[in-house]
Amino acid sequence: MTGQEELDDLLRMLAPQVVGVLTRRYGDFAAAEDAVQEALLAAATQWPVEGRPGNPRGWLVQVAGRRLVEQVRSEQARRRREELVAGQVPADRRAAPGADEGEDGDDTLTLLFLCCHPVLSPASAIALTLRSVGGLTTGEIARAFLVPEATMGQRISRAKQRIKASGVPFRMPAAAQWPARLDAVLHVLYLVFNEGYASSGGSELRRVELSREAIRLTRAVHALLPQDAEVAGLLALMLLTEARGPARTGPDGELVPLAAQDRSRWDAALVAEGVALITAALPRGPVGPYQVQAAIAAVHDEAATAERTDWPQILALYGVLGQLSDNPLILLEKAVATAMVDGPAAGLALLADPPSALTGHHRYFAVRAYLHERAGQREAAVADYRTAARRTASLPEQHHLSLRAAELAAAEG
Known part of the structure; x- marks a missing residue:
């Protein structure tokens, strides 16, 4: 991995955390997201020349905070400033950029549920979350949705404005509100993981930090909803797929197809955890597409060799999956x-x-x-x-x- 790609991964991981800090402070998600994008651009330009700061996240919070204050004070952001001054956001959340309130926390899960608010259509919520939480570019999201990049850019912009207009507070929703957002949350995590496991562009086959972040967040959702079979199914699918990661590339970074992979390089612990999760989830039901995909992945992972793969079982599972998903x-x-x-x-x-x-x-x-x-x-x-x-x-x-x-x-x- 090149130095530029390492920097890109770091910024992608930090971005949702910084958006969360600023949204909690100032109460304006759209403005925070815009300010963080400017700070990320500044970091991508300055850090390779001036060196990476000792506290990259703190640097981004400070720079993005200044950008946000500048926006609030500008004529274009007058309405946003007046709403803040009028008290829509508590005074202790309007701290100066140098304040450290909330800086040590990780608001990524809260940001994830915020972006998947029911005020948005499922497609818009997923696109916005991929941008703000997953750190994917507009082009990458467009490829995932199989639509033109310009169309996706407009969809994300409209979604941000709808979140802003809704006035929804930046906090984790009550448990009773989770089901209304869960489908979008899981879809986002699924797409982020896929982009990390099989990058749609660039010189690297995998973006390991992206897939690991998707797994981390899915574990967090599973901890919130341990009895939800589809959450367990998605986590199992990620683990069973990620287990093959070390064998997907050869010595020079070349792609190694599944049938040619050295299965001794697969992560046995991840396979065992994934199999246990999907085995426990399937009887709970109702069966959903993530559970079926996890079951397919388990069949692959449990085969000692490619030749011993139970293809009739996999074909039958794809028949079930086709009835559950229009992908x-x-x-x-x-x-x-x-x-x-x-x-x-x-x-x-x-x-x-x-x-x-x-x-x-x-x-x-x-x-x-x-x-x-x-x-x-x-x-x-x-x-x-x-x-x-x-x-x-x-x-x-x-x-x-x-x-x-x-x-x-x-x-x-």
């Missing part, structure tokens, strides 16, 4: 499972008429290339591998797909 990416996984059970032609048949959201996605072409390869259709496989390589922003994936295309083309020649 178009499920079709790709089901196509692979179908190919492993009924042959590659059957898998390719599932992809013959894909939903429009998949037709431009690199994973669609990568899966189709793999199935063409298994079917012995090298020319079609090479073409799809090359298309997939052009459409991914992840350099390790791009390298893997291009290399596979070159190897097949050479074998064909």
